[in-house]
Amino acid sequence: MSFVDWALVVHVLSAFAYVAGLVVFWVLVVAVRRTDTPAETLRMEPIVKVGGVAVGVGAVGTIVVGIYLAFAVGNYAIWDGWIIAALVLWAISGALGQRTGAAYMQGMNKAKELDAAGKTGPDEGLLALNRTQAGLILHSLTSLAVLLILLDMIFKPGA
Amino acid sequence: MTTVIATVRPHAWDFPLFLHVLGAMILVGGLLAGAACLGLARGDSRFLRLGYRSLLVVALPGWLVMRVGAEWIASKEGWNDKGVPTPRWLDIGFFLADVGGLILLISLIVGGIGVRRLRAGRGTTLLRTTLALSVVLLGAYVVAVWAMAGKPS
Numbered sequence: 001m002s003f004v005d006w007a008l009v010v011h012v013l014s015a016f017a018y019v020a021g022l023v024v025f026w027v028l029v030v031a032v033r034r035t036d037t038p039a040e041t042l043r044m045e046p047i048v049k050v051g052g053v054a055v056g057v058g059a060v061g062t063i064v065v066g067i068y069l070a071f072a073v074g075n076y077a078i079w080d081g082w083i084i085a086a087l088v089l090w091a092i093s094g095a096l097g098q099r100t101g102a103a104y105m106q107g108m109n110k111a112k113e114l115d116a117a118g119k120t121g122p123d124e125g126l127l128a129l130n131r132t133q134a135g136l137i138l139h140s141l142t143s144l145a146v147l148l149i150l151l152d153m154i155f156k157p158g159a
Numbered sequence: 160m161t162t163v164i165a166t167v168r169p170h171a172w173d174f175p176l177f178l179h180v181l182g183a184m185i186l187v188g189g190l191l192a193g194a195a196c197l198g199l200a201r202g203d204s205r206f207l208r209l210g211y212r213s214l215l216v217v218a219l220p221g222w223l224v225m226r227v228g229a230e231w232i233a234s235k236e237g238w239n240d241k242g243v244p245t246p247r248w249l250d251i252g253f254f255l256a257d258v259g260g261l262i263l264l265i266s267l268i269v270g271g272i273g274v275r276r277l278r279a280g281r282g283t284t285l286l287r288t289t290l291a292l293s294v295v296l297l298g299a300y301v302v303a304v305w306a307m308a309g310k311p312s
Contacts, residue, residue, distance in 0.1 A: 005309045012308035013301065016187050023188025024195060027213050043203060050195040150184075154177045155170070 004072050007065050014061025015150070021054030022143055025100070029139055032107065036127035039120060041111035048108075055097065063090055081158040086149050093145035096138050103135030172235050179228025182221050183300070189218025190297050197290040204277050207286050211270045214293065219267065222260055229256055251306035255299050262299075266292035 001009075028044055028051065035041050066086070070078045077083070107129035114123055168176070196210030229252070230239075238245050245253075266289045273285030305311075 001309050001311055005311075009305050009309040013304055016184055016304055019184040020188040020191040023185060023217060024192040026188075027192040027196070027209065027217065031209050040205065043206060046199040047192075047195045047206075050191070050199070054191060147181075150181060151177060154180065155173045 004069070007069055007072065010061060011065040011069060014058045014065060015153075016058070017054045018058025018062055019146060019150075021051045021056075021058055022139075022146060024051035024054060025139060026143070029104075029136060032104070032130040035130050036122040036124070037120065038111040038114040038123070038126065041107055041126060041130060042115060045108065048104075052101075059090070059094055059097075063087075076159075082152050082156045085157075086152050089145050089149045089152065093142050093149065096142040096145060100135055100138040100142055103132045103138055104130075106132065172232060175228055175231035175235055177228075179225055179232050182224025182226070182228050183304070185221030186218050186225050187221075187297065187300055189213050189216075189221050190293050190300070193218060194290060194293040194297060197286060197293065202283060207277060207283060208274055211267075211274050211286065211289065214263070214270065214289070215267055218263060218293075222256075222263055226256055226260065229253070246310070247312065248306045248310040252303055255303040255306070259296055259299050259303070262292055262296055266296070 024047065028047060032041065032044060035044070067078065070076050070080075070083050107126060110123075110126050110129050114120075114126060193210045193214035196206050196213060198210075200206035200210060233239050233249070233253075237243060238249055269285050269292070270289035273283065273289060276282060276285060
């Protein structure tokens with residue numbers, strides 16, 4: 001296998017990590033909707049970190065190696081329409097992902113406050129934050145953007 | 160191989176390939192979510208159940224979509240035709256997909272019994288086995304992605 005072949009492997013593995021991280025967050029988004037105690041909310045933090053690492057590694061790996069591949073592989077150019085579309089969608093998904101994280105961190109921060117105050121029972125305010133509609137919509141849009149990237153990468157419109 | 164990367168596939172192959180890759184990504188995501196919940200549950204029954212459900216509701220459908228997509232794209236590319244020798248990367252992919260599917264099924268059966276035992280307060284040994292199998296599957300599918308993307312001769 002050549003260096004470019006290995007780069008493609010890293011690019012694809014990064015894409016898998018990115019999507020896997022999003023799936024982890026989907027599992028948490030569903031689970032947190034029925035979570036109204038600080039302890040149970042805080043128990044999700046280590047799993048959030050797993051999802052965060054997967055998304056982070058995936059996002060950096062796809063963009064860095066993807067740009068390298070756009071220059072290294074003949075027939076492809078960085079200004080090809082489908083590659084520009086992928087770059088734009090990648091930026092959109094990253095921005096939406098950050099806002100999703102901020103929306104769901106409100107619940108996590110509230111849980112920390114309640115825990116510090118010694119309030120361990122169910123809390124309506126915490127449940128409302130954990131069921132954030134804004135977070136759900138933002139995560140859906142992030143997932144849609146990543147799905148469009150996958151479609152773009154495979155169908156390569158215009159190539 | 161660079162030539163292979165640069166070659167544009169016939170567009171008729173795109174949708175089966177999309178289905179195959181999407182299924183594989185959902186499968187890996189379900190395995191990661193399942194392993195993370197099972198591994199970080201620290202005995203919390205809610206997270207152990209969540210981990211098991213991730214494998215059942217996310218990883219298993221992902222495997223099915225990936226496997227159907229694999230068969231479809233292989234037939235489109237003519238690898239299923241009689242007398243056509245299959246390349247090594249495809250053999251690796253099919254082997255890992257099928258053996259992985261069997262291991263996933265075993266882990267789900269073992270985990271299902273484990274969840275029942277959990278309800279009865281009889282320990283988490285079987286769910287730890289499910290966790291171990293999920294981690295093995297994650298490793299196996301990293302190898303599968305290497306074979307599919309790198310296409311080693």
